[in-house]
Amino acid sequence: MGENLLYLLPAVPLVTALLSFVIRSYRIVEVVHVAGISGLALLSLGLVKSLLGGQTFFALDGMLYADGLTAILILLIGTVGFLSGFYSIGYMRHDLAHGEVKERDLSTYYGFYHLFLFTMILSAISNNIAILWAAVEATTLGSAFLVGFYKHKTSAEAAWKYVLICSVGLAFALYGTILTYSNAFSVVQDAHKAMLWTELIKMAHQLDPQMMKLAFVFILIGFGTKAGLVPMHTWLPDAHSEAPSPASALLSGVLLKCALFAMVRYYAIALQSVGSEFPQTLLLIFGLLSVGVAAFFILVQNDIKRKLAYSSVEHIGIIATGLGVGGPLGIFAAFLHTINHSITKSLLFCTTGNITMKYGTRDATKIRGMKKVAPLTGFLFAAGLIAVAGSPPFNIFISELMTLTAGLKSGLFWPMILLLLFLVIAFAALVILISETVLGSPPEDLPRGETNWMGLLPLGILFVFMAGLGIYLPAPLNQLLQDAVGVVLGH
Amino acid sequence: MVWFALGSILLPILGSVLVLLIPERHVKKAGQFFSFLAFICGLLLWIGFAENRDSFTRDLLTIGGINLFGITIDTLSVLVNLMVVFIGWLICTYSVGYMNAGNREHPVTEGIPRFYSFMLLFIGSMSGLVLSSTLLGLLFFFEMTGLCSWNLIGFYGDQKSRNSALWAIILTHFAALGLYVATAFVYINTGSFSISALGNLNETEKIIAFGGILLASWGKSAQLPLHPWLPRAMVAPTPVSAYLHAASMVKVGVYIFARTVLEAGAVPQVIGEVGAIMAVLTMVYGFIMYFPQDDMKKLLAYSTIAQLSYIFLAISLSIYGSELAFNGAVSHIFNHAFAKGLFFLVAGALAYTTGTRRLSMLRGILSKLPVIGVGYIAAAMSIVGSPPFSGFFSKFMIILAGFQVGWHQPLILVLMVVTLVESVGSFIWILRWMGVNVFGSPSEAIAGASPTPVSIQVVVGVLILMTLVSQYIVFLLLS
Numbered sequence: 001m002g003e004n005l006l007y008l009l010p011a012v013p014l015v016t017a018l019l020s021f022v023i024r025s026y027r028i029v030e031v032v033h034v035a036g037i038s039g040l041a042l043l044s045l046g047l048v049k050s051l052l053g054g055q056t057f058f059a060l061d062g063m064l065y066a067d068g069l070t071a072i073l074i075l076l077i078g079t080v081g082f083l084s085g086f087y088s089i090g091y092m093r094h095d096l097a098h099g100e101v102k103e104r105d106l107s108t109y110y111g112f113y114h115l116f117l118f119t120m121i122l123s124a125i126s127n128n129i130a131i132l133w134a135a136v137e138a139t140t141l142g143s144a145f146l147v148g149f150y151k152h153k154t155s156a157e158a159a160w161k162y163v164l165i166c167s168v169g170l171a172f173a174l175y176g177t178i179l180t181y182s183n184a185f186s187v188v189q190d191a192h193k194a195m196l197w198t199e200l201i202k203m204a205h206q207l208d209p210q211m212m213k214l215a216f217v218f219i220l221i222g223f224g225t226k227a228g229l230v231p232m233h234t235w236l237p238d239a240h241s242e243a244p245s246p247a248s249a250l251l252s253g254v255l256l257k258c259a260l261f262a263m264v265r266y267y268a269i270a271l272q273s274v275g276s277e278f279p280q281t282l283l284l285i286f287g288l289l290s291v292g293v294a295a296f297f298i299l300v301q302n303d304i305k306r307k308l309a310y311s312s313v314e315h316i317g318i319i320a321t322g323l324g325v326g327g328p329l330g331i332f333a334a335f336l337h338t339i340n341h342s343i344t345k346s347l348l349f350c351t352t353g354n355i356t357m358k359y360g361t362r363d364a365t366k367i368r369g370m371k372k373v374a375p376l377t378g379f380l381f382a383a384g385l386i387a388v389a390g391s392p393p394f395n396i397f398i399s400e401l402m403t404l405t406a407g408l409k410s411g412l413f414w415p416m417i418l419l420l421l422f423l424v425i426a427f428a429a430l431v432i433l434i435s436e437t438v439l440g441s442p443p444e445d446l447p448r449g450e451t452n453w454m455g456l457l458p459l460g461i462l463f464v465f466m467a468g469l470g471i472y473l474p475a476p477l478n479q480l481l482q483d484a485v486g487v488v489l490g491h
Numbered sequence: 492m493v494w495f496a497l498g499s500i501l502l503p504i505l506g507s508v509l510v511l512l513i514p515e516r517h518v519k520k521a522g523q524f525f526s527f528l529a530f531i532c533g534l535l536l537w538i539g540f541a542e543n544r545d546s547f548t549r550d551l552l553t554i555g556g557i558n559l560f561g562i563t564i565d566t567l568s569v570l571v572n573l574m575v576v577f578i579g580w581l582i583c584t585y586s587v588g589y590m591n592a593g594n595r596e597h598p599v600t601e602g603i604p605r606f607y608s609f610m611l612l613f614i615g616s617m618s619g620l621v622l623s624s625t626l627l628g629l630l631f632f633f634e635m636t637g638l639c640s641w642n643l644i645g646f647y648g649d650q651k652s653r654n655s656a657l658w659a660i661i662l663t664h665f666a667a668l669g670l671y672v673a674t675a676f677v678y679i680n681t682g683s684f685s686i687s688a689l690g691n692l693n694e695t696e697k698i699i700a701f702g703g704i705l706l707a708s709w710g711k712s713a714q715l716p717l718h719p720w721l722p723r724a725m726v727a728p729t730p731v732s733a734y735l736h737a738a739s740m741v742k743v744g745v746y747i748f749a750r751t752v753l754e755a756g757a758v759p760q761v762i763g764e765v766g767a768i769m770a771v772l773t774m775v776y777g778f779i780m781y782f783p784q785d786d787m788k789k790l791l792a793y794s795t796i797a798q799l800s801y802i803f804l805a806i807s808l809s810i811y812g813s814e815l816a817f818n819g820a821v822s823h824i825f826n827h828a829f830a831k832g833l834f835f836l837v838a839g840a841l842a843y844t845t846g847t848r849r850l851s852m853l854r855g856i857l858s859k860l861p862v863i864g865v866g867y868i869a870a871a872m873s874i875v876g877s878p879p880f881s882g883f884f885s886k887f888m889i890i891l892a893g894f895q896v897g898w899h900q901p902l903i904l905v906l907m908v909v910t911l912v913e914s915v916g917s918f919i920w921i922l923r924w925m926g927v928n929v930f931g932s933p934s935e936a937i938a939g940a941s942p943t944p945v946s947i948q949v950v951v952g953v954l955i956l957m958t959l960v961s962q963y964i965v966f967l968l969l970s
Contacts, residue, residue: 371605386638391634391637391638391664392630392631392632392634392635393631393635397631397634401627401630401671401674401675404671404672404675405674405675405678405679408672408675408676408679409675409679416672417672420668420671420672421668424661424664424665424668427661427664428657428661428664431641431657431660431661432657435645435653435654435656435657436653439645439648439653440648440653441648441649472552472554473554478554478555
């Protein structure tokens with residue numbers, strides 16, 4: 001059962017993508033798209049369910065593999081892919097009606113949307129570290145077309161910058177991959193086994209620690225570029241703000257985590273091979289640096305999507321900090337934060353879609369009085385921002401508090417105080433944004449009213465997740481996270 | 492009992508969602524109704540507790556074997572909860588008359604559902620904070636009250652009120668970091684989020700935990716150096732000020748401090764020293780700031796800052812082992828809420844009917860607006876601590892306890908002398924304004940006053956009564 005799912009899961013988006021590219025009529029493509037995202041969502045939930053309790057599956061001679069870590073990613077790809085995919089329909093119809101895009105472009109959009117999903121799934125389920133690297137690289141290529149979708153000068157530039165910086169960054173990851181492979185090959189003398197993560201983790205103790213340290217540094221820089229860690233983040237605000245809003249949701253909500261989890265695979269090896277101090281210190285430094293730098297950038301940006309993009313850098317920083325703190329609690333907090341941030345940030349990016357549809361701009365100095373112009377959108381936007389600011393009653397509060405607790409437990413008193421101070425800056429930046437855009441007085445000539453229901457329903461569902469996880473952690477999710485922690489710590 | 496406690500938390504929260512969904516013309520009634528339900532729950536809880544005096548805690552939300560939220564029923568929580576829901580109900584009633592187009596100072600024509608929604612959410616969150624048995628619960632509701640206060644302070648939506656509201660949320664959120672650290676710290680050292688786990692810490696650990704708690708308390712209760720948000724928050728609609736800046740939000744800080752000191756067993760004396768010194772410093776600062784104020788609400792804001800310092804002082808004294816000081820603190824939390832709430836509502840009634848809050852323009856209130864005039868007298872006398880009003884008893888308890896402790900502690904003795912001087916000073920200054928404003932022939936502004944809405948008069952009347960009897964409600968439980 002689980003094995004078949006490993007084949008079906010990448011097949012569905014791949015087939016949907018190919019169909020979308022060849023079909024001309026956008027009505028039919030929409031139907032195919034809905035079928036594709038629904039199928040994907042069901043299959044991912046099926047896989048996640050069968051993985052609960054520490055199950056693992058192999059397929060394709062061990063090349064494909066699923067465990068607790070995979071489950072988290074697949075869960076995110078499935079749900080966020082479905083919801084922002086659903087949201088895309090209303091959003092794209094609006095663009096079509098306003099002449100932003102042509103009918104032919106829609107087929108391209110949906111095609112690349114599913115191709116993008118396919119590459120992310122491949123990165124999540126590949127056991128072979130070369131395929132893992134290639135899949136992460138492929139996500140760049142798949143999503144670059146989405147970033148440059150509007151064919152404006154700025155979006156083309158953003159896409160170009162994205163491809164260039166991430167490819168250079170990923171070249172580092174390739175060195176890391178090769179170093180790990182050669183390291184393992186000298187231990188087992190088996191080309192196939194030396195490529196498989198499940199074998200690497202078994203022989204982690206035998207790997208040469210010095211070489212593994214070097215490999216981890218390369219991996220951290222390489223996948224860290226793709227995950228948006230400071231100082232390799234410079235492509236991220238451009239790419240995430242220029243893409244169509246639902247694609248931004250996927251980029252910020254899921255893709256960053258795919259890259260991060262690729263790094264986590266090596267983190268797990270490094271923990272056993274070189275001990276915890278080296279990888280954890282590196283992650284802690286990069287994490288805190290990301291949170292600190294991003295917090296100030298959120299404050300000074302004017303474009304709301306750029307603000308959100310920097311907020312993603314901040315949250316990737318918090319996740320890295322959690323991993324850097326380490327231990328069962330720190331890693332648990334990091335994974336919970338991964339899920340929480342995905343939900344919240346995709347909600348926010350989709351909401352900015354509604355806002356740009358309404359106001360025709362992303363400029364925070366021009367968007368005013370959302371509570372009167374579009375009360376529901378305004379409410380969702382404010383709630384989402386409060387959530388990413390880390391305030392109760394929403395989910396991110398819980399995982400941030402957990403990260404803090406884990407940090408204090410590890411005796412990292414001053415780093416945690418520093419983290420909290422950075423978070424206050426980000427908090428201030430975000431509440432000021434709400435104060436201006438949601439609560440200010442609206443422009444007189446702007447017509448009142450919400451966008452269509454298709455633009456609100458998926459956001460409503462995300463809101464329920466966001467608020468629900470703020471006050472309760474369901475047992476299966478807890479189990480899932482425990483499994484993932486177990487995978488990293490090797491129990 | 493548990494159901495009454497849950498009712499006073501959850502019913503207003505339910506109401507806060509419902510008022511957004513129903514037609515606007517029913518909102519005021521619904522707001523009154525849900526706050527009344529909360530009040531009934533709080534009252535029944537108080538009666539139930541007064542009968543059998545059964546203090547207990549009950550765990551309600553446990554995940555993975557760790558208790559995250561529970562409620563605690565004892566004298567402190569039952570009393571403060573009663574105050575929260577009772578004044579909440581009164582404010583919701585007062586607002587029916589205040590928040591309308593007839594308001595001369597600031598006519599209100601829109602946003603009523605939003606107002607009641609956040610007001611009810613505030614009542615529920617406040618009740619949750621007071622009844623919470625875990626630090627996590629305190630932290631959760633601490634932040635919730637911050638969010639609500641942000642929306643309520645910035646209710647009018649102009650640039651100035653939005654900025655003032657930002658001051659409130661950002662400063663109090665910064666202060667909350669102390670509580671984040673304390674919560675995490677207690678958890679990692681004891682494996683529990685329960686407030687009573689504070690008692691299992693050693694001396695050094697307690698100093699760290701209480702350091703965080705003090706920071707959080709100072710922020711919410713507007714003590715130096717985290718006070719600047721409170722005077723700015725006076726741009727809020729006056730019922731909001733009466734509730735947030737007299738009865739509930741500013742009491743979050745002192746309540747958390749009192750609750751943690753109560754549960755922690757022996758608290759390191761250095762916390763008492765720091766608490767007492769900062770309290771007296773803030774008290775003196777608040778007092779000095781009385782003099783330049785001509786805006787009645789600004790004067791009340793500084794008076795609140797100074798009165799909260801009394802409570803901080805009293806709790807700090809209780810760390811030295813004085814039970815009288817602790818009882819004085821609890822009494823003062825309770826009494827001050829009614830007296831200062833009344834004072835704000837009097838200021839609101841004057842603003843509503845005359846359109847001004849400038850002290851120098853008000854004269855002869857008693858002859859033109861008798862109920863409001865009497866309210867002014869009762870509030871002022873209770874705040875300055877004059878018998879037979881309740882403020883006298885609690886202030887007396889605090890000062891008496893202070894001198895008892897000061898007998899052996901020279902530092903405290905010095906602080907108490909300063910406190911006594913402040914007490915006399917504010918007595919003179921506030922009664923001076925009372926003499927100017929209340930008596931004599933009506934000034935122009937008062938003579939042209941519009942009639943006071945019935946709901947405002949009723950609420951002011953009830954609160955006048957409360958300034959006389961609130962202390963006895965406390966005595967009933969303390970005896």
